[in-house]
Amino acid sequence: MNPETLLILFVCASLLAVIANRVRIPYVVALVLGGLLLGSLKLFQAPVLSQDLLFNVVLPGLIFESAYHLPASALWRDRLAIFGLAVPGVLLSIVLTAAVFVWSSHFLGDLEGVVMPFGIALVFGAMVAATDPISVVAIFRQLQAPARLTLLVESESLLNDGTAIVFFTLFLGIAMGSSAHWTSLATSFLEIVGGGILVGGFIGWLAAEWIKRVDDAMVEITLTILAAYGSFLAADQLGYSGVISTVAAGLVCGATGIRQGMAPSVSLAVNTFWEYLGFVLNSLVFLLVGFTIHLPELFRVWPLILAAYVAITLARASVVYGVGALLSKTRSHIPWIWHFILLWGGVRGALSMVLVLSLPPHFPYREILVNLVFGVVLLTILIQGLTMTPIAKSLGIIDPNDRWSVLEARRMRLRLAQGTLDDLERLRREEFYSEEAVELIRKHFVAIQESSRASLGNLDFDPAKRLQGDFTRLYQRLLARQKKRLLDAQQAGLISQRTFDELRADLDAETLDLESQPRALRERWLEELRTQESEAGAAAAARSPESGTDPSAE
Numbered sequence: 001m002n003p004e005t006l007l008i009l010f011v012c013a014s015l016l017a018v019i020a021n022r023v024r025i026p027y028v029v030a031l032v033l034g035g036l037l038l039g040s041l042k043l044f045q046a047p048v049l050s051q052d053l054l055f056n057v058v059l060p061g062l063i064f065e066s067a068y069h070l071p072a073s074a075l076w077r078d079r080l081a082i083f084g085l086a087v088p089g090v091l092l093s094i095v096l097t098a099a100v101f102v103w104s105s106h107f108l109g110d111l112e113g114v115v116m117p118f119g120i121a122l123v124f125g126a127m128v129a130a131t132d133p134i135s136v137v138a139i140f141r142q143l144q145a146p147a148r149l150t151l152l153v154e155s156e157s158l159l160n161d162g163t164a165i166v167f168f169t170l171f172l173g174i175a176m177g178s179s180a181h182w183t184s185l186a187t188s189f190l191e192i193v194g195g196g197i198l199v200g201g202f203i204g205w206l207a208a209e210w211i212k213r214v215d216d217a218m219v220e221i222t223l224t225i226l227a228a229y230g231s232f233l234a235a236d237q238l239g240y241s242g243v244i245s246t247v248a249a250g251l252v253c254g255a256t257g258i259r260q261g262m263a264p265s266v267s268l269a270v271n272t273f274w275e276y277l278g279f280v281l282n283s284l285v286f287l288l289v290g291f292t293i294h295l296p297e298l299f300r301v302w303p304l305i306l307a308a309y310v311a312i313t314l315a316r317a318s319v320v321y322g323v324g325a326l327l328s329k330t331r332s333h334i335p336w337i338w339h340f341i342l343l344w345g346g347v348r349g350a351l352s353m354v355l356v357l358s359l360p361p362h363f364p365y366r367e368i369l370v371n372l373v374f375g376v377v378l379l380t381i382l383i384q385g386l387t388m389t390p391i392a393k394s395l396g397i398i399d400p401n402d403r404w405s406v407l408e409a410r411r412m413r414l415r416l417a418q419g420t421l422d423d424l425e426r427l428r429r430e431e432f433y434s435e436e437a438v439e440l441i442r443k444h445f446v447a448i449q450e451s452s453r454a455s456l457g458n459l460d461f462d463p464a465k466r467l468q469g470d471f472t473r474l475y476q477r478l479l480a481r482q483k484k485r486l487l488d489a490q491q492a493g494l495i496s497q498r499t500f501d502e503l504r505a506d507l508d509a510e511t512l513d514l515e516s517q518p519r520a521l522r523e524r525w526l527e528e529l530r531t532q533e534s535e536a537g538a539a540a541a542a543r544s545p546e547s548g549t550d551p552s553a554e
Contacts, residue, residue, distance in 0.1 A: 035291045300371075344384050
């Protein structure tokens with residue numbers, strides 16, 4: 001990629017970001033549409049979305065950036081749901097996609113060569129099994145969707161990228177004639193995934209230990225880069241999953257080095273770097289997605305693309321609702337209203353396109369598979385990316401009027417003013433400052449404090465929704481503080497590991513209840529309080545005749 005082309009791509013990405021904000025559409029959708037337009041105009045020769053570019057440059061950076069920001073405790077708390085969706089769920093999705101597609105293609109016999117063998121259809125199912133919900137996660141973060149829902153969407157995508165690549169490799173080998181039994185396939189899968197976890201975990205641990213021993217932002221940023229790309233390349237060279245390896249490195253590095261070994265200023269620098277790198281890589285890859293897709297070729301096989309889109313949607317729905325049903329009686333249950341969001345959040349992206357482009361030149365049905373995958377990626381980005389916000393608002397998952405964001409901003413402004421006044425008073429007592437300067441600053445922040453407090457009462461909220469929202473947010477903060485105190489006690493040796501595990505499991509269960517069913521939790525508490533008050537009233541009534549008895553009567 002020459003410097004002039006790279007500069008043009010960055011200019012286009014920046015302009016499209018501004019346009020996306022103005023017209024209120026997801027940034028990823030704007031990038032793909034912009035890439036389609038620029039590609040059709042052929043104003044310049046854009047680079048090709050190649051396997052080397054995605055696997056050696058883009059994928060390690062994006063995966064590490066997501067993984068090290070994920071809280072390991074929350075990931076472990078939802079391990080059943082995430083594992084169910086990302087491992088057996090991916091395999092089931094591949095098989096169902098292949099079956100539905102082969103069945104539906106029999107009704108499209110007027111298209112040449114559409115009825116492909118089931119083995120080839122399994123390869124197609126593996127290529128479109130990996131989800132890429134960047135636009136969905138961006139919407140959730142912007143509009144304050146439930147934190148657990150955002151975590152489920154993002155963490156499932158991280159893991160299913162790795163498992164989908166492994167299944168693609170295995171099914172591709174079978175389709176090309178290699179003989180393999182299901183037991184050997186299972187063994188190969190466990191070896192590739194397990195090896196990736198070990199390699200990535202070890203490299204992440206090395207980076208984290210090194211981070212703890214230095215206090216230099218530039219060095220620590222470099223160490224995280226080495227962990228991201230080193231884990232991917234090392235696992236790939238050893239024949240293991242590079243994606244899984246980078247996920248493991250990001251989780252280990254984030255849980256130990258970044259959260260325990262970094263000074264606040266260094267942590268801010270590292271976070272800023274990875275956020276920017278994520279923006280650059282996402283912008284580059286989705287622009288190239290648009291450049292790579294050629295609409296005239298897709299229009300020739302549009303009935304087949306539509307059949308493929310229906311197949312992957314039905315397969316995804318079966319997996320999401322099936323896993324949800326299995327977990328409905330466990331602590332990891334997922335609210336039913338979230339299931340459609342998990343289904344609709346399964347957007348396909350650049351990884352699917354690169355997998356299909358990596359097929360050997362003489363692979364059977366290669367040309368039609370390329371058009372199928374490209375068409376499915378385009379449909380999921382446009383249809384699901386553009387409709388996610390109105391659907392989430394209509395289901396009540398995010399506030400349609402964005403009032404909670406306004407309320408949060410006003411509360412934060414009040415807290416900042418109060419904290420500043422406390423700091424000012426401490427500095428006035430401990431150090432020598434001009435009283436006039438102190439008083440001027442104090443009056444300024446007192447005015448901000450009073451205006452912020454007054455503005456909190458001016459929001460037009462439904463009382464019941466305000467009560468439910470305040471209950472949820474307040475209890476979330478209290479649970480977070482309980483977990484911190486519990487962790488501090490365990491690290492100080494005040495409680496045993498068994499006690500720590502037991503109490504942490506209780507807090508995790510309470511957190512899951514709060515994030516999944518806050519209304520039911522609040523109503524259960526109210527019912528328990530009413531029962532206690534009723535029992536206390538009955539006990540008091542039973543004692544009152546005795547206390548009122550005249551002793552002389554005895």
